[in-house]
Amino acid sequence: MGKTIAEKIFDAHRVAEPFPDTHVLKLDRVFCHEITTPIAITDLMARGMDRVFDPTKIKAVIDHVTPAKDSKTAEQGKILRDWARRHGIKDFFDIGKNGVCHAIFPEKGFVRPGYTVIMGDSHTCTHGAFGAFAAGIGTTDLEVGILKGVCAFHFPKTIKFILNGKLKPGVYAKDVILFIIKELTVNGATNMVIEFTGPVVDEMSMESRMTLCNMAIEAGGTSGICYPDKTTVEYLWDFIKDEFASKEAALEEYSKWTSDPDAEYEKVYEYDLSDLEPMVTFGYKPDQVKSVKEMEGTKVDQIYIGSCTNGRIEDLRIAAEVLKGKTISEDVRAIVSPATPAIYSQALKEGIIEIFQDAGFCVTNPTCGACLGMSNGVLAEGEVCASTTNRNFNGRMGKGGMVHLMSPATAAATAIEGKIINADLYQA
Ligand SMILES: CC(C)[C@H](C(=O)O)[C@@H](O)C(=O)O
């Protein structure tokens, strides 16, 4: 019987199987941010176990609320900062150099095909875009990961999506993943890995694959995963060129991280996405999804473009294309948060920041910011936000606020209209 990519990664990392269906895996990366890691650090200190397994495999960032907005968030940042210094964690990204964890860590080349990655953050599944097994975990697992460099998982039961056809212009990875979550429902992939395969994925950039994998958790998935290919090698090349004689050699090595044709799946879904329309959520659950056309005319108060889902350069380019030479409706306010300093700089160079500002957007520093309703764009009671983020839970961006999840193109068009609208009106 063949194996899935996740099973192969498990086989290559398993150090023990102490109980049936408990696979203890060696970790290649432990990622950390200032909301969840300080709890683990404080607990480890209290137990007299203030140690780390390998400072080169731990990467840390202050990203959720930065610059700090109050004493509590200042303290969280301080605990993480002091810990990184104390243990010689060189890859620690603080104010001025920091960005959203799931954008900055891949951008720095920290994720490779075949890796195991954990983080105390639910959207860690994003990194599966590189052909890695990447999972969000809780405080206890994080503590063990930091101390020992291992983590226990159940067998990676896998659901496979074969995405055929070619996306229409104006339809993006965000529309694809919203469609998939609608099909799966919010529990449809609980404790399972979601494999994204097929011509639609093959055509996607790494940025788009990250958008796809990012929302695997919104269907309950442990990790999203794409097979590494030429696009993966191109993206990583600057970081791996000393390891391989050529890109072809890298591709050959990474190709082992692919599922066998006779691998066993829990379920296989196959779709032709050639007719897929832009999608948007309408309720408080990410599986409450309709086409943008069905939701057209819904009034919004705020537009937010950013986050680990859609705050990358590709996303800003797409939104700027729609916004170029236009201004946002007088009835709304709009905020954009480039996900990392490198994305911000690139957007500046390309004139994208100017387009956003001329259109009337507020441009913030790289941060999770408004995404989780803790800073930089909290909604008031009863307000509605058109957002490129990944969660529309009740009150997510502010108590009593409502969020509609959509692509950067739809968000940009919605900013111009002040109501949800299909971006095709503004696209050449
Ligand atoms: C703060 C953190 C624990 C949380 C998560 O795990 O997802 C956050 O990133 C979010 O998106 O709500």
Ligand code: SF4
């Ligand atoms: S951008 Fe939003 S979803 Fe992503 S890690 Fe930050 S808070 Fe969580």
